[in-house]
Amino acid sequence: MSKFTVLNHPLIQHKLTIMRSAATGTRNFRQAANEIAKLMVYEITRDLPLKDVQIETPMGKTTQKVLSGKKLAVIPILRAGLGMVDGVLELIPAAKVGHIGMYRDEKTLKPHEYFVKMPSDIDQRELIIVDPMLATGGSANMAIEALKKRGAKHMRLVVLVAAPEGVKKVQAEHPDVDIYAAALDECLTDNGYIFPGLGDAGDRLFGTK
Ligand SMILES: O=P(O)(O)OC[C@H]1O[C@H](OP(=O)(O)OP(=O)(O)O)[C@H](O)[C@@H]1O
Numbered sequence: 539m540s541k542f543t544v545l546n547h548p549l550i551q552h553k554l555t556i557m558r559s560a561a562t563g564t565r566n567f568r569q570a571a572n573e574i575a576k577l578m579v580y581e582i583t584r585d586l587p588l589k590d591v592q593i594e595t596p597m598g599k600t601t602q603k604v605l606s607g608k609k610l611a612v613i614p615i616l617r618a619g620l621g622m623v624d625g626v627l628e629l630i631p632a633a634k635v636g637h638i639g640m641y642r643d644e645k646t647l648k649p650h651e652y653f654v655k656m657p658s659d660i661d662q663r664e665l666i667i668v669d670p671m672l673a674t675g676g677s678a679n680m681a682i683e684a685l686k687k688r689g690a691k692h693m694r695l696v697v698l699v700a701a702p703e704g705v706k707k708v709q710a711e712h713p714d715v716d717i718y719a720a721a722l723d724e725c726l727t728d729n730g731y732i733f734p735g736l737g738d739a740g741d742r743l744f745g746t747k
């Protein structure tokens with residue numbers, strides 16, 4: 539079974555409350571999404587491998603640490619996942635970005651894939667899949683499947699708000715994919731929205747309601 543971790547740093551909780559509030563407009567919603575993504579990536583990259591390098595400071599020679607060059611890629615699930623990409627890239631500016639487009643049918647809640655464009659070497663990269671919402675888990679599962687079909691081997695899923703139903707579904711179908719969330723909410727509503735959640739993340743990020 540994969541790990542499910544809630545990253546509840548006080549700054550993350552504070553910014554998530556801003557996102558949840560119906561009074562928050564597009565600009566502040568978008569800013570908070572990127573800031574939380576950045577804080578979450580800071581937390582989940584604690585285990586990145588380091589290697590020794592010889593450098594020279596103005597005072598003389600020394601051996602110090604740098605990242606060992608593990609290759610990373612950020613994979614936003616469109617549209618709403620785009621709202622987290624800039625935050626991640628602020629900390630990992632050299633990461634490649636692969637896009638996967640999915641929309642959820644409003645009536646059936648079934649996900650539909652409409653776009654996939656990945657870096658050619660995703661089989662050799664550690665993938666960080668980002669999407670603000672993990673509701674039924676259908677979209678995340680289909681995205682992970684699409685990545686595995688293209689050779690991806692190592693990936694983690696980073697979401698802002700998760701519903702228990704979605705966590706259970708991804709863990710059941712993809713026990714190799716660890717999940718990180720800023721919050722685990724109570725439940726899904728009858729029409730498949732997370733409660734208390736933050737509403738429709740894509741619409742709030744892009745002002746399309
Ligand atoms: O866990 P699920 O039940 O599949 O729901 C979660 C999905 O729904 C939202 O996307 P949406 O379909 O609204 O597309 P959008 O990002 O274009 O708004 C969200 O960003 C997730 O991708």
Ligand SMILES: O=c1cc[nH]c(=O)[nH]1
Nearest residue numbers: 673731732737738739
């Ligand atoms: O609460 C939800 C569930 C799915 N997608 C969203 O944007 N919000």
Ligand SMILES: [Mg+2]
Nearest residue numbers: 738739740741
């Ligand atoms: Mg949406």
